[in-house]
Amino acid sequence: MTPQTSEHALEVIDLKKAFGGLVVTQSVSLAIRHGERRLIIGPNGAGKTTLFNQISGDMRPNSGQIKLFGTDVTQLAPYKRAHFGLSRTYQIITLFSGDTLEHNVTLGLLGLRPSRWQMWRPMSFYGDLATEARRTLDAVGLLHLAEHPVSDIAYGEKRRVELAMALAQKPRLLLLDEPLAGLSNTERAQVKALIASIPRETTVIMIEHDMDTALDLAETVTLLNYGRVIVDGDRDTVIADERTREVYLGA
Numbered sequence: 001m002t003p004q005t006s007e008h009a010l011e012v013i014d015l016k017k018a019f020g021g022l023v024v025t026q027s028v029s030l031a032i033r034h035g036e037r038r039l040i041i042g043p044n045g046a047g048k049t050t051l052f053n054q055i056s057g058d059m060r061p062n063s064g065q066i067k068l069f070g071t072d073v074t075q076l077a078p079y080k081r082a083h084f085g086l087s088r089t090y091q092i093i094t095l096f097s098g099d100t101l102e103h104n105v106t107l108g109l110l111g112l113r114p115s116r117w118q119m120w121r122p123m124s125f126y127g128d129l130a131t132e133a134r135r136t137l138d139a140v141g142l143l144h145l146a147e148h149p150v151s152d153i154a155y156g157e158k159r160r161v162e163l164a165m166a167l168a169q170k171p172r173l174l175l176l177d178e179p180l181a182g183l184s185n186t187e188r189a190q191v192k193a194l195i196a197s198i199p200r201e202t203t204v205i206m207i208e209h210d211m212d213t214a215l216d217l218a219e220t221v222t223l224l225n226y227g228r229v230i231v232d233g234d235r236d237t238v239i240a241d242e243r244t245r246e247v248y249l250g251a
């Protein structure tokens, strides 16, 4: 683990990404302080998820730089970024649907360990993981479903499992891609409370279209459009900005 050398949890510097002729990230720069709650907004196709994919390492940028806690990770694979304390959820659920909740969470925890390629481990190692997996499910009120296959549970419950898996890694930086999408009002309130309870040691960056809920959780906001940062800063200032209304709120 690299020592904390920066006041920023994340710095994105002049990031560019194109798919063929389509430029999806155009000179994006961002600086997110330790413990900050940042909301990323923008119309469909603005490049929000693509930005997350580059931060997590799921996609490589064409140029630019990504620093996690002061260290350049631009060339590092996703699992190496996880070792810096980065964790994320996906816009599309990535759980194994035929497998139980408990096993999914256990696999998630296992994938995180640096020693995952090591074949031999004491039995207690797996016992500890299963205990941790159950504790994780309990934290989101889903322990009673631990033995059920993912395919049996409701969409909102899957989203909570996914969020719980990300939180179980005790991330220093957490990326949430539309955690409230497709949820009922009750589920939305549950997930909102869960996000609000994330400790300050964890910096949170959230992409979300549900402004009513998301703005309560955000301190700072970045508006993206056509792969560019249009407005960036303190929540109320960004929301009051004419450009935000034009690009997003007025839409």
Ligand SMILES: Nc1ncnc2c1ncn2[C@@H]1O[C@H](COP(=O)(O)OP(=O)(O)OP(=O)(O)O)[C@@H](O)[C@H]1O
Pocket (backbone or CB within 6 Å): 019, 022, 024, 042, 043, 044, 045, 046, 047, 048, 049, 050, 051, 091
């Ligand atoms: N792997 C890919 N190959 C080609 N084009 C892609 C790929 N991934 C994303 N794009 C394109 O990049 C653009 C931005 O997509 P992205 O998913 O980042 O948008 P978004 O802001 O997350 O939108 P939404 O709010 O709908 O989730 C879109 O035009 C999309 O079609």
Ligand SMILES: [Mg+2]
Pocket (backbone or CB within 6 Å): 048, 049, 050, 091
């Ligand atoms: Mg998206």
